Amino acid sequence: MIRPDETGAAGASRYTDRLDNRTTEANRNDMTDALDQTGSEQSVRVRFPPSPTGLLHVGGARTALFNWLVAYGQAPREGKDGALILRIEDTDRSRFVEGATEGILDILNWFGIHWDEGPDVGGPHAPYIQSERTELYQQAAADLIEQGAAYRCFCTPERLQALREEQQAKKEPPGYDRRCRSLSQDEIDVNLAAGASFVIRFAMPREGETIVHDLIRGEMVFQNVTLEDLVLLKTDGYPTYHLANVVDDHDMQVTLIMRGEEWIPTAPVHVQLYRAFGWEVPQLAHMPLILAPGGGKLSKRHGSTAMEEFRSQGYLPEAMMNYLALLGWSLDGETEIISKAELLQHFTLERVSPSPATFDYAKLRWFNQYYINHVLELDDLTERVVPFLVADGLVGITASDTECEEFARVREVTAILKDRIVLLSEAPDLMRYFLQDELDPFDPASLVPKKSDRATTKATLQAGLAALQQLSVANEAEAEAKLRELAEAQGIKAGQLFMPIRVAVTGRTESPGLFETLRVIGDDRVRSRIASAIVMLDAGDPD
RNA sequence: GCCCCCAUAGUCUAGUGGACCAGGACGUCACCCUUUCAAGGUGAAGAUCGCGGGUUCGAAUCCCGCUGGGGGUACCA
Known part of the structure; x- marks a missing residue:
């Protein structure tokens, strides 16, 4: 077998070595099919398949990011066409959440990821919503039954439940006992005639082993006896992930599957499914999990987990992308601040780590602060701050209103405050006294510096006010010089006057x-x- | 329980047999700057490279075992 890419570039990296391994393996197992894949070496088709069951999780966002970086960064650099497919996996009707799909697409756009094919933009393999593709899965399942690679299972949920409990009691490994795998045709016919509902299960080979080639982990070997006869098609006629995923990835000509590590256990079953169908197995890369600070899954208990939450708290998409990219991937171990363009320029799957990473909220905050203070242009930052101010009622403009006086004012405030904004949502509170005519009520006692008293402070403020009435604060240098002069004349430290x-x-x-x-x-x-403050000091108890 | 993945400081990581008595970053602490708080600057503490065996002249790096953490074990994805 001659590999189509054998004339390719020299300089075998670990990545290409792995690719070669996989290709060889695929050719050994799916020789016929490999011949049909002419030209596929020149394109990398990846996909991101969220479930519309709620908000997009940061882990999902990172998976989407890495897929996007391969399609739009690594693949083009290697002279291949890259494409990202967005597919909606809504085969669990009970968990479907109205509007979730729209929310996911929206947040992905905000995050800065784009795709070539998907429910919103269409594409040559439409529809991209699994609930609209059920016929395809049913046909596939039927084909499998016909060739004996799958079977109808009439076992009731009650029986499965009882079976599981029994196995648990006996401390046996839980799992379906394959009772219906050996049903005779007569028994099947009787059940069908009686209108018994059934699922379709995959008849997993009972012997041998299945090798899964993972681009990040290398070879993973599974003993087939330990693998289950997974349900492919549910009673309601919808497919499970296992079937839909394999059918769609093949149909959509996906060449590389990058997904979370939680899919490793079922990966060998997927490989066997591809073989049963006679299809080439796409390359696989299982991304390391994102763990919660204390270990375990990241959940609400630790803080925000959904991208929408981070957005509404005022995290910047740039900071999120930078941080998430570095969770599981690194450029050189030194680089921390890296732009989207640089990620596209340097990201490679081969530098993705296999070990899980703990989500560090403190470091994310640092990135956000850094982008606000050092990366974003002032106009840009101001435009992003405005919506938070509007929501708080501090200003009445829209972000696009960049010509108006009020925007200019917010920009001025932003300029002197940006080094202490960590989250955009903190801006309103920090800016309040600049943007409101009236100050929020505050404790007059805070006017009095340490080691001073009310009377002294009042006198100090009166002197300060007098000085400031004779100059304009528009001239910072002059104001400072005059006030320092005043402090000296009064025999107090500058701070005692400034505070x-x-x-x-x-x-x-x-x-x-x-x-x-x-x-x-x-x-x-x-x-x-200042005049009001002097009055406040009068009103309070003299001390 | 069974199957699988992973393992460098509190956290993210660099490191692919010798230049590593382990480099960068977050966090922590100290100092500097200073009108407050930040930001910034400088510096420090913090890793017996999970443990134990090998292989090798030489191992964080290769092999085996153990331990620990994590994932899976659904008609959820």
Whole structure:
């Protein structure tokens, strides 16, 4: 057998070695079929198949990302056509959630991933929604029965339940006992005539072993006796994942399946299914799981898990992508900040780690902060902050309204505050005193610096106000010089003067540098707020 | 229980037989800057490379066993 890619480039990487292994194996097992695959060496077709059962999980987002990076990054670099297929796996009617599909597509777009074929854009293998493809699966299951690779199982859920309990009691490995695999044709006919409902199960080979070639883990060997006769078609006529997945991946000419590690146990069954159909097995790569901080599955208990939640908290898609890319993949062990373009330029499946990774919220926050403070352009950042301010009622513009005065004002505020924004959702609170005329109520006691008292503070503020009335805070340098002069004249440290002014003007003990803060707040408000603070000190109990 | 995957600091990782008494990052701590808080800068602590056997002149790197963690064990995906 001559491999079609044998004339290809030199420099065998671990990746190509693995590809070669797999190809050889495939050729040995599916020689006839391999001949039909002319040209497939030149294209890499991957897919991301979410279930519309709720919001998109970060783990799913990472799987989607890696698939996208292979299709749009690695494949083109290797001179191949890459394509990403989005397929909706909605074969479990009981878990279907209305609107979930739309939500998933929307969040994937926000994340920055695009696909070539899918329910929204169509494509040559439409429909891309499994519930609309049931005939295909039923036909496939029927074919399998005909050739003896699958069988009808009339066992009731009650019997299966009882069987499981019995096995549990006897401490035997649970699993279907294959009772219906040996039903005679007469028995089957009787059941069918009686209208008994049934599922279709795969007749898994009982002997030998199945080797699964995984691009990330190498060879995985499974003893066939340990594998089950999985249900292929359910009583309701819908397929299980196992059948739908194999049928669709073949039909859609998927060449590489990248999915979560949780699929490893059933991978050998899938391989056997492909063989039963006489189809070539796509390449397989099982991504490492994303674990929760304490170990185990990432769940609500640890924090957000859905991409929608991260979005609404004000995580940037860039930061999410950067962080997620580095969960299980690395460029060189040094690079932390890497753009989408650079990911496309450098991502390779061969550098995906096989070991599970713990989701670290603190590091994600760091990435977000870093992108806000160091990567995003000011206009861009401002546009992303605006929706959060609007939601909070602080401004009344839309993000696209970048020409108006109010946007310019928000940009000004953003400029001096961006080094302390970690999540966009924190912006409203940080910006409140810049954007509102009136300060939120605050404790007058916070006006008084440590080691000072009310009377002194009041006098200090009065002197400060007098000074500020004779200049404009628009000139930061002048304001600073004058106030430092004042502090010196009063025989106090600059901080003893700055702090009361800061609190008087912002209502807080924390703010950006005093003079940029004053400048942005403006003369009128600065003066009136200091005057109010002086009144507040009067009103309080003298101490 | 059975099957399978994984194993470098609290976390993400670099490392593919010798330049590693293990490099980067998050986190932590200290100091610097300083009008507060951040940001930034500098530095520190933190890994017997899970343990035990091999192979080899030489192992984080290869092999075996064990342990630990994780996944699967559904007419869910």
